[in-house]
Amino acid sequence: MSLAQGGVPRILIADDEAPARSRLRDLLDEVRETFPLAIVDEARTGKEVLAAVNKEKIDVVLLDIRMPEMDGMEAARHLAGMEQPPAIIFTTAFDGYAIKAFEVNAIDYLLKPIRAERLLAALNKARGGGNVTRQALAAAANQPRKHLSVHERGKIHLVPLADVLYLRAELKYVTVRTAEREYLVEESLTHLEEEFESLFVRIHRNCLVARAAITGFERNAEESESGWAVVIKSTGEKLPVSRRQHHVVKQFR
Amino acid sequence: MLRSLLIANLFMAAAALLRAGTLQDFGTEFMVMAAFCEPILIASLAVLCLARRLLHSMGYATSLLAILVFEVVLALIAANLGTNLLPGRVGLSLVQVALLALFVTTCILAYFDLRARALSPAVAEARIQALQARIRPHFLYNSINAVLSLMRSEPRRAERALEDMADLFRVLMADNRTLAPIANEVELARQYLAIESLRLGDRLKVSWRIDGMPGDALVPPLVLQPLVENAVYHGIEPSPQGGEIAIDVGVSAGQLHMTLTNPLPGETRHTAGNKMALANIRERLQLHFDAEASMKSEVIDGTYRVTIRMPYLTAQA
Numbered sequence: 233m234s235l236a237q238g239g240v241p242r243i244l245i246a247d248d249e250a251p252a253r254s255r256l257r258d259l260l261d262e263v264r265e266t267f268p269l270a271i272v273d274e275a276r277t278g279k280e281v282l283a284a285v286n287k288e289k290i291d292v293v294l295l296d297i298r299m300p301e302m303d304g305m306e307a308a309r310h311l312a313g314m315e316q317p318p319a320i321i322f323t324t325a326f327d328g329y330a331i332k333a334f335e336v337n338a339i340d341y342l343l344k345p346i347r348a349e350r351l352l353a354a355l356n357k358a359r360g361g362g363n364v365t366r367q368a369l370a371a372a373a374n375q376p377r378k379h380l381s382v383h384e385r386g387k388i389h390l391v392p393l394a395d396v397l398y399l400r401a402e403l404k405y406v407t408v409r410t411a412e413r414e415y416l417v418e419e420s421l422t423h424l425e426e427e428f429e430s431l432f433v434r435i436h437r438n439c440l441v442a443r444a445a446i447t448g449f450e451r452n453a454e455e456s457e458s459g460w461a462v463v464i465k466s467t468g469e470k471l472p473v474s475r476r477q478h479h480v481v482k483q484f485r
Numbered sequence: 486m487l488r489s490l491l492i493a494n495l496f497m498a499a500a501a502l503l504r505a506g507t508l509q510d511f512g513t514e515f516m517v518m519a520a521f522c523e524p525i526l527i528a529s530l531a532v533l534c535l536a537r538r539l540l541h542s543m544g545y546a547t548s549l550l551a552i553l554v555f556e557v558v559l560a561l562i563a564a565n566l567g568t569n570l571l572p573g574r575v576g577l578s579l580v581q582v583a584l585l586a587l588f589v590t591t592c593i594l595a596y597f598d599l600r601a602r603a604l605s606p607a608v609a610e611a612r613i614q615a616l617q618a619r620i621r622p623h624f625l626y627n628s629i630n631a632v633l634s635l636m637r638s639e640p641r642r643a644e645r646a647l648e649d650m651a652d653l654f655r656v657l658m659a660d661n662r663t664l665a666p667i668a669n670e671v672e673l674a675r676q677y678l679a680i681e682s683l684r685l686g687d688r689l690k691v692s693w694r695i696d697g698m699p700g701d702a703l704v705p706p707l708v709l710q711p712l713v714e715n716a717v718y719h720g721i722e723p724s725p726q727g728g729e730i731a732i733d734v735g736v737s738a739g740q741l742h743m744t745l746t747n748p749l750p751g752e753t754r755h756t757a758g759n760k761m762a763l764a765n766i767r768e769r770l771q772l773h774f775d776a777e778a779s780m781k782s783e784v785i786d787g788t789y790r791v792t793i794r795m796p797y798l799t800a801q802a
Contacts, residue, residue, distance in 0.1 A: 251634035
């Protein structure tokens with residue numbers, strides 16, 4: 233957590249249940265006596281968390297895991313991609329799977345009902361740095377994300393995976409192509425391939441195509457080693473299929 | 486009842502197989518035998534059903550004897566009729582008919598005796614206890630959390646919530662092996678929903694359609710609450726706007742039916758837990774009502790619906 237000059241930690245409360253949020257407020261008010269802080273905002277879904285973070289400076293997110301629309305796990309993964317991510321303190325009532333995954337990946341969490349002392353300890357730890365890493369979060373997640381996040385000028389922009397036509401690796405980045413435009417994300421194509429195995433198919437060393445975006449295959453002897461190219465839905469682009477991935481053509485035809 | 490019909494028919498099929506040399510003959514043999522046997526079966530089931538209170542009052546041994554005598558007499562009457570209607574067909578003497586009827590009846594009674602021993606009391610009770618719906622731990626901790634949040638601002642509501650929780654857990658911890666009035670089940674579900682609405686606020690809407698419900702109908706305890714819990718977990722919690730759970734209870738054609746519907750937002754995760762709760766209820770229905778109760782679940786236009794049917798029983802009957 234990197235604080236603004238001379239400021240106190242700015243906290244965001246994220247939980248879909250109103251009583252849970254008000255309980256956290258009460259506890260934070262108690263903690264405030266020994267640990268100065270500011271409650272900046274509240275969020276009810278993972279998407280609201282990202283919107284709040286885009287709007288104002290947040291140092292700590294108290295993040296419920298089970299939330300509608302976008303759960304805490306996915307929100308945390310998008311936050312972790314930020315240049316200066318807020319510290320994340322997960323909260324959960326009971327979630328056998330998440331707790332086990334957190335233990336394995338050394339991610340801290342608070343169990344509801346939360347005690348003031350525990351909350352204070354977690355806030356102190358967050359102040360000392362030691363943020364959860366993207367890798368740990370990815371390893372602890374039990375399901376793929378529903379969005380990719382693009383980080384531009386400190387803001388998080390979400391691209392729904394359903395909109396993605398293909399992913400292409402370039403040097404340091406991966407280009408995410410939708411019908412409207414292109415985005416750059418700082419992720420590895422191999423990890424993306426693993427996470428979204430059911431949605432994408434590799435047609436080339438540097439390219440994953442959304443299965444739903446394939447409208448057909450064309451013979452293309454000049455540019456493609458395999459002699460085939462994939463035709464992409466709505467943009468009509470033709471992407472070469474490598475010799476090694478030639479079997480994909482057969483699989484779809 | 487269904488089972489005795491089935492067994493008698495199996496016997497008939499076996500007999501037909503024995504009598505018929507070829508597979509073609511089997512069909513015709515079976516039909517002729519059915520014409521002879523089915524009226525006996527149905528008549529005896531009807532009489533036994535009507536006389537069940539009398540039989541109950543007679544004690545086990547006497548009632549067994551009464552049933553055996555009755556079946557033999559019935560078979561003899563039918564055999565007499567049969568020889569008159571279909572001369573030349575029946576190759577059995579009256580003694581043979583009597584022995585056959587005695588044999589089949591004994592087999593059926595023995596089967597039910599075995600089954601009753603296997604299912605009750607010790608075995609079935611232990612199983613029912615093991616099957617008792619287990620509430621999600623998630624619910625317990627979340628509710629405690631919700632009550633804690635009310636303690637300072639709304640102590641009255643916190644009190645009421647704790648009272649509801651106490652009632653709910655009293656029932657969960659109780660001995661739930663015998664059937665209980667459905668009115669209790671409905672009250673329990675209401676208390677459960679009251680606790681959940683504390684957490685979920687306007688997101689949880691409930692509509693009760695129970696005007697036609699006979700409050701004294703007997704049902705297995707904890708048949709409704711786990712369904713309602715499922716509906717909240719899968720239908721309401723995953724949606725930021727929430728939705729409506731509709732609960733319908735009524736009687737038609739001597740059957741008690743309960744229908745529960747909830748929206749199905751987004752993709753359905755946690756299906757494993759859901760199936761477990763449903764399987765648990767299904768098994769308990771079977772232990773109490775055998776084949777005469779049924780449960781089915783379906784998805785219609787983004788709505789999830791569970792329907793349970795069971796015989797309409799009351800404490801007096």
